[in-house]
Amino acid sequence: MLVVPWFTPNLTLPDWSQIRITTSAVRIRPKKGLPKPRVPACLPSIDVRALSWCSPGMTARYSRSSNAVAVRQAKAADVARIVHMLWDDEQGRRRESTLPENAGTYLSAFEQIERDPNSHVFVATLDDVVVGCLQLTILPGLSYRGTTRALIEDVRVAKSSRGQGIGSHLLSFAEARAADLGCSMIELFVHDSRSDAHRFYETAGYSGVHRGFRKKLG
Template sequence: MDDLRIRRAAATDVPAIVAMLADDPLGAKRESPGDPAYATAFAEIDADPHQFLAVAEADGSVVGTLQLTFIPGLSRRGATRALIEAVRVRSDQRGAGVGRRLAEWAIDTARSRGAAVVQLTTDASRRDAHRFYERLGFVASHVGMKLIF
């Protein structure tokens, strides 16, 4: 995918991003395309210098997305962590290298901004995603927990 461009998301990209979030068995249960809450959330993300909502664009169309968050901390001698979240690739583009390019972009961006660690969570049921991240060098080193309200 030579023409793939990764850039900061714009408000006009929100419908395409939400469509990708909703386009899988887990997202179909928790996302509501068209809900105005997404525009509010986008504005908050876009205004925060620790957040980078990225889209992968090919031929003028959004084909992938992820959110990269920079978390300053005291552990690891004051290290910054980079957190990769909400990685999605449009269903007709899966297997074409979009996810790999997005992940490599996120890792390179984290490194260039001085992050000491890049981490992510992936749902326990997403076995293919686990293998994908392991191929990129990620190690399942922790047990994640959530409290959903």
């Protein structure tokens, strides 16, 4: 098998190979008994994010992309996309709604967040498409000798964009912003069932030192 870091955006496969395209490499497997495939001399920096098998003789086309993750303050126009990411898992479907009649409730909540100087919603974008989000809340307090803490909530990455470091990028951004806003501690809460999220935060340096409780009012 031959592995190359990138490939041409328009590739016609001859009758000697199969190709698997992943986020980081192009893998070419020659048919048994046939010579090793030749790699084009010029390999442009192309973002190849699709994961698929292409049969021999087929043409695979992939567009150029900067593949640069950016994080910015969320806007009202982002709310529908954020809500969809919040909704798009087993727990989210129990508590969120993507129905048009509920849009006003989410937009009203977003407006309240915008008016609160201690509340921030950030989105991660990939090629100008919103692919992740989180909410950051600054909490002045008396404990820990008057320490100002930051609370991170609603961290989500779109399913189609996971595995590219977007969650880590968002988290690092939020930590840096919290430090800029005078916080010396950052906290978050993760549902017991989200074992993958537990591992993600532990790898990022967080420790599970508290047990959270919740009670609905009204």
